[in-house]
Amino acid sequence: MIVQEPPFELIVLFPDSEMKMLVEALIERGQRGRDCTRPFRWLSIRDPRRDTVWREPDRPLMLFLRMNCCFLIVWDHQGSGIEAQQPAEVEVQVIHRLTGLGVPRERILAVAFDPELEVSFRMAWSKIKRVVAEERRMAPPADPFILEEAQRRNPRLRIPDDFGQALARHPKELFEALIRLLRLRRSPPLYAKIGERVSLRALKGEGAVARIANAIATWFPPVAHE
Numbered sequence: 001m002i003v004q005e006p007p008f009e010l011i012v013l014f015p016d017s018e019m020k021m022l023v024e025a026l027i028e029r030g031q032r033g034r035d036c037t038r039p040f041r042w043l044s045i046r047d048p049r050r051d052t053v054w055r056e057p058d059r060p061l062m063l064f065l066r067m068n069c070c071f072l073i074v075w076d077h078q079g080s081g082i083e084a085q086q087p088a089e090v091e092v093q094v095i096h097r098l099t100g101l102g103v104p105r106e107r108i109l110a111v112a113f114d115p116e117l118e119v120s121f122r123m124a125w126s127k128i129k130r131v132v133a134e135e136r137r138m139a140p141p142a143d144p145f146i147l148e149e150a151q152r153r154n155p156r157l158r159i160p161d162d163f164g165q166a167l168a169r170h171p172k173e174l175f176e177a178l179i180r181l182l183r184l185r186r187s188p189p190l191y192a193k194i195g196e197r198v199s200l201r202a203l204k205g206e207g208a209v210a211r212i213a214n215a216i217a218t219w220f221p222p223v224a225h226e
Contacts, residue, residue, distance in 0.1 A: 109211065
């Protein structure tokens with residue numbers, strides 16, 4: 001469960017409210033199942049520096065570094081200011097920053113969504129469209145219309161004509177196009193709804209989400225049932 005007072009078993013550092021609310025929903029759902037994780041106490045923190053959270057993750061975490069807990073730091077690679085480096089290289093920098101301050105390596109996971117959080121929507125795209133369209137009680141728009149809207153709004157990005165490639169390279173732009181066509185706005189509650197309604201298995205089809213899920217399951221394995 002998410003708590004505000006110690007003891008904490010896990011602390012998660014987010015760059016923005018959208019990612020925070022989506023991942024919060026996923027982590028809480030995992031504790032409700034029998035086969036994902038056991039219940040645990042965790043603290044959710046949003047860093048106002050947004051995607052530059054990788055630079056000095058110890059700053060917002062300083063009060064917690066001496067606690068016997070695990071740490072998860074997540075951010076979007078696109079917009080981080082260090083896009084010239086590979087995401088894995090930046091993740092290593094984050095880990096070194098915390099291990100240098102005494103946190104055991106096995107209690108840290110750093111994850112950069114490449115290019116952005118919305119890349120995790122690829123395997124569940126049809127379901128996500130339906131969940132979002134329910135906000136307007138409308139049928140979800142067809143993918144060609146979504147692609148056309150994304151290309152029209154972002155001409156400098158040269159979004160590919162192939163929808164699968166476009167969703168892999170520019171997932172946020174396509175998700176924003178979906179929202180515009182439904183006359184909605186991108187908001188944290190919408191991401192929370194996706195986290196509550198969309199299949200965990202489908203979302204874990206994307207590498208970054210799978211890494212998060214695997215780490216949490218390792219740290220807090222489910223209780224065996226006889």
